[in-house]
Amino acid sequence: MRERVSAILFLVILAFVAVFCWQVFNKLFIQTNTQFFNSAVAAFFGAFLAFLFIRVGEFFKSYSDRINKGHNALIKVEHLLNSLLDELDGNVYVIETFEGLYDKSVKNQQQSRVFVWANRLTPVKILDDLLIDLLNIDLINELFMLNVRLRKLNDTIETINGAYKESKDLLISKTIDPENYKENLSRIHESLLNVKKFFLASITETLQALSAIRVLAKNQPLIGYLIKRLPSYKYGRTFKAKRENELKILIQELNQIKKDGKSRIDTILEGDKSGK
Numbered sequence: 001m002r003e004r005v006s007a008i009l010f011l012v013i014l015a016f017v018a019v020f021c022w023q024v025f026n027k028l029f030i031q032t033n034t035q036f037f038n039s040a041v042a043a044f045f046g047a048f049l050a051f052l053f054i055r056v057g058e059f060f061k062s063y064s065d066r067i068n069k070g071h072n073a074l075i076k077v078e079h080l081l082n083s084l085l086d087e088l089d090g091n092v093y094v095i096e097t098f099e100g101l102y103d104k105s106v107k108n109q110q111q112s113r114v115f116v117w118a119n120r121l122t123p124v125k126i127l128d129d130l131l132i133d134l135l136n137i138d139l140i141n142e143l144f145m146l147n148v149r150l151r152k153l154n155d156t157i158e159t160i161n162g163a164y165k166e167s168k169d170l171l172i173s174k175t176i177d178p179e180n181y182k183e184n185l186s187r188i189h190e191s192l193l194n195v196k197k198f199f200l201a202s203i204t205e206t207l208q209a210l211s212a213i214r215v216l217a218k219n220q221p222l223i224g225y226l227i228k229r230l231p232s233y234k235y236g237r238t239f240k241a242k243r244e245n246e247l248k249i250l251i252q253e254l255n256q257i258k259k260d261g262k263s264r265i266d267t268i269l270e271g272d273k274s275g276k
Contacts, residue, residue, distance in 0.1 A: 066135075073133035074217045077143070080125055081210045084150075085254075087124045088203045091157070094119045095196045102189050114178045114185075116168055121157040121195075124202075126150050138235050139212055146205050153202060156195050164188050211247040215239065 098117055105115045127147045134140050167184040170176045176184075212235075235243075 069133055070135035071217070073130050074213055077127065077130050077134070078210065078213045078217060080127060080130065081206055081213065084125050085203060085206055085210070087122060088199050088206065091121050091124070092196060092199050092203075094121060095192045095199070098189070098192055102185065114171070114181055116171070117164060120161050120164070123154045123157050124150055126154070136216060136235075139209070139216065142209055142212065146202070146209060149198070149202060149205070153195070153198055156191075156198070160188060160191050160195065163191070207247060207250060208243075211243050211250050214246050214250070215242050 097119060101115050101117065105113065127143050127150075131140055131143055131147070134143075163184070167176075167181060167188070171178070171181045
């Protein structure tokens with residue numbers, strides 16, 4: 001886009017230089033047909049201004065389309081990060097259920113039975129396709145690093161799921177005894193505790209990115225505003241304070257959603273008990 005603007009400006013300067021040189025040449029060597037010269041100059045300037053207005057219109061249309069595309073990408077990434085938060089939190093919950101079963105079964109030396117874990121970790125979403133449409137360089141870099149960590153997290157999830165499935169299949173087929181199965185569970189439990197830390201860290205990073213997107217998305221691409229001011233490619237001086245405030249609001253909303261959800265579950269369970 002900048003190359004096109006530079007080319008247009010170069011043409012404008014070149015055109016005025018050409019007109020100036022022609023006027024000098026005309027006054028020095030011709031000066032014979034003033035009416036023809038005036039008509040030629042008027043025709044040239046008319047064509048030149050028409051060309052200039054067309055190019056300027058194309059530039060602002062392309063600029064407006066790019067801004068709208070960037071804003072739409074912000075909204076899409078916001079929805080994706082909300083889904084990502086749900087997936088990360090769901091995996092943390094799955095790990096915590098495993099911890100409860102593990103504490104009751106494996107750590108209790110008097111417990112002779114072993115448990116079979118029915119759940120599995122779910123791979124989380126990645127952000128590849130949407131980053132290219134964003135405009136803010138700081139946000140792109142932030143989401144890129146988050147995306148790298150999510151890829152590594154998915155690789156770890158696949159490894160843990162595969163390791164447990166293999167151990168479970170060997171137990172069911174009686175290829176290994178319960179004691180060996182417990183040893184495998186112990187190693188899987190340790191891996192789950194480690195990956196849980198990365199899930200929690202990813203939740204924090206996702207909340208940070210989501211609060212940043214919510215701040216940026218409030219600057220809607222109004223044409224009159226865009227003509228007067230270029231879009232923000234950097235966060236700016238007041239951005240940090242706005243982001244922290246938005247993060248606090250976001251955490252309060254999430255806590256309220258969790259509280260309402262727990263209240264709804266308790267109400268349903270109490271209703272079932274009273275019905276029985």
